[in-house]
Amino acid sequence: MLEMIDNLLSVFPEIVQTLIWIVLKILAIALPVMGAVAYITLAERKVIGYIQVRIGPNRVGPRGLLQPIADALKLIMKETIIPTDANKVLFIIAPVLAFIPIIASFAVIPFGDGLLLSDIDAGLLYLLAMTSMGVYGIIIAGWASNSKYALLGAIRSAAQIVSYEIAMGFALVCVLMAAGSLNLVDIVEAQSGSLLHWFWIPLFPMFIVYFLSGTAETNRAPFDVAEGESEIVAGFHVEYSSMTFSVFFLAEYSAMIIISLLTALMFLGGWLSPFQGLPYLEEAFAWVPGTVWLLLKTSIFLFLFLWFRATFPRYRYDQIMRLGWKVFIPITIVWIVVLGIAILAGLGPWFD
Amino acid sequence: MSAELILFYLFSTILVVAGFMVITIRNPVKAALFLVLAFIACAGVWILLEAEFLAITLVLVYVGAVMVLFLFVVMMLDINLAPLKEGFTRYLPLGAIIALVIVIEISIVVGPERFGLEQIPAPEPAAADFSNTKELGRLLYVQYVYPFELAAVILLVAIVAAIALTLRPKRHTKFIKIEDQLDVRRNDRVRMVNMPAEKKKSPRRQKQG
Numbered sequence A: 001m002l003e004m005i006d007n008l009l010s011v012f013p014e015i016v017q018t019l020i021w022i023v024l025k026i027l028a029i030a031l032p033v034m035g036a037v038a039y040i041t042l043a044e045r046k047v048i049g050y051i052q053v054r055i056g057p058n059r060v061g062p063r064g065l066l067q068p069i070a071d072a073l074k075l076i077m078k079e080t081i082i083p084t085d086a087n088k089v090l091f092i093i094a095p096v097l098a099f100i101p102i103i104a105s106f107a108v109i110p111f112g113d114g115l116l117l118s119d120i121d122a123g124l125l126y127l128l129a130m131t132s133m134g135v136y137g138i139i140i141a142g143w144a145s146n147s148k149y150a151l152l153g154a155i156r157s158a159a160q161i162v163s164y165e166i167a168m169g170f171a172l173v174c175v176l177m178a179a180g181s182l183n184l185v186d187i188v189e190a191q192s193g194s195l196l197h198w199f200w201i202p203l204f205p206m207f208i209v210y211f212l213s214g215t216a217e218t219n220r221a222p223f224d225v226a227e228g229e230s231e232i233v234a235g236f237h238v239e240y241s242s243m244t245f246s247v248f249f250l251a252e253y254s255a256m257i258i259i260s261l262l263t264a265l266m267f268l269g270g271w272l273s274p275f276q277g278l279p280y281l282e283e284a285f286a287w288v289p290g291t292v293w294l295l296l297k298t299s300i301f302l303f304l305f306l307w308f309r310a311t312f313p314r315y316r317y318d319q320i321m322r323l324g325w326k327v328f329i330p331i332t333i334v335w336i337v338v339l340g341i342a343i344l345a346g347l348g349p350w351f352d
Numbered sequence B: 001m002s003a004e005l006i007l008f009y010l011f012s013t014i015l016v017v018a019g020f021m022v023i024t025i026r027n028p029v030k031a032a033l034f035l036v037l038a039f040i041a042c043a044g045v046w047i048l049l050e051a052e053f054l055a056i057t058l059v060l061v062y063v064g065a066v067m068v069l070f071l072f073v074v075m076m077l078d079i080n081l082a083p084l085k086e087g088f089t090r091y092l093p094l095g096a097i098i099a100l101v102i103v104i105e106i107s108i109v110v111g112p113e114r115f116g117l118e119q120i121p122a123p124e125p126a127a128a129d130f131s132n133t134k135e136l137g138r139l140l141y142v143q144y145v146y147p148f149e150l151a152a153v154i155l156l157v158a159i160v161a162a163i164a165l166t167l168r169p170k171r172h173t174k175f176i177k178i179e180d181q182l183d184v185r186r187n188d189r190v191r192m193v194n195m196p197a198e199k200k201k202s203p204r205r206q207k208q209g
Helices: A002-009 A014-051 A067-077 A088-108 A123-133 A135-144 A148-179 A184-190 A204-217 A242-267 A290-311 A317-345 B003-024 B028-048 B052-076 B081-085 B088-109 B132-143 B145-166 B178-183
Strands: none
Touching: A002 A014, A014 A067, A014 A088, A014 A242, A014 A290, A067 A242, A088 A123, A088 A135, A088 A242, A123 A135, A123 A148, A123 A184, A123 A242, A123 B052, A135 A148, A135 A242, A135 B028, A135 B052, A148 A184, A148 A204, A148 A242, A148 A317, A148 B052, A184 A242, A204 A242, A204 A290, A204 A317, A242 A290, B003 B028, B028 B052, B052 B132, B132 B145
């Protein structure tokens, strides 16, 4: 099939061909992501439903499987309302700005051995930069809506994301120290060996800190004070409706996917099989493609996101700040020192 | 025109326009947003110069952290623009003269005659396996390790000084001590009372039918 497309494209000049190829590759990543987002919303409602001993959506399609499509249609059909005295341009741009950095960060994610759009050397830094840019959508949305609650949500979110960015950055520093590279492919390959070679054992505190900071960065429960329905109505997106609102939703759920993918890549060996290095089992499961393992590992973390939301009450704002600054950052700094000693000592089986 | 050249002109046009808007636009929030755009365009130019580590760090540090805090402050301030514009015409001649002097000085130091391929030959394009990150790491942590560490210590001193200068003695606030909250045990808050169940006084409602 790829050769067929190549033949079809050969009528165009060279530069147009490369451009079309890049666009096709982007679509091959972006469309499944959109589909995944749609079905995570369904999974979220179902999982939380069963945790709360009810069934969840079950009317549209068999077992409610078409519910996300119905929801999407409903959102598209609604009217986009722009509040009076809102800054129109920024009001419309804000959801787009929230969404672009997240979808751009999928560019460096390796979905399997050699299955990635762009193999850049500073991949981890690029991801950190992109996830930190997502905050602009929220800040601009809060400011442009000309609403008190939206502004409060935006300010909360800005402070929260900037605080957790630091802990997240330090956790990534530990990963790159352990792998000796910023390139995501190299990071996964450094974990090759067996389940015990993965970085979740030597970097266990960082594993926890990274995932919790990721939860805070994506504004998910229990750190969702930026929305805080019970305190500030719906926070930064209180004035948004229709597609502008759903783009915020897309951004939030894509960010969840990114954080889960990255946790799986950096701490759980990415596309490596969990049976690697075990006799018999390794051969028995050799036919499973690496992408399947990666997606399975990713879904564990996606499920954790939903589980957290159903289980924990929302953190108070000062408690969030304390957790970020006074708990996570000291832990990460201590672990950088511990890890440095471990690498110097050549602690096996990870650093020998 | 090659794709690289097109991209260069695209990014530099955005950079210049955004930089101009930062100083001319009235609304401070919009000015800060244009500064963000200028940073991103600048990062694009740096990537064209094969300095991808610096470009990404620029986005990470300035766009991702510094400008967020800037916006944070600017949005909270209620800036009245009228007094800022007072006396514009009065100070205009002096300002224009100073600006002119600065432009002349800059053009003397970095005038067009100091650039061009005769003065600075075009750098060799880096090999395919060249890693900007590794090269920078080698410079910072091997060749210039002492100046780098010194700069780090000076920054640390600056941080400590800034905190020490702004730290006020604790006022009488109702701030909650989190340690006390964490120390709370169940028995401090809940008392289980054992009492016999009471009998209902009202007779049972009669079955219908």
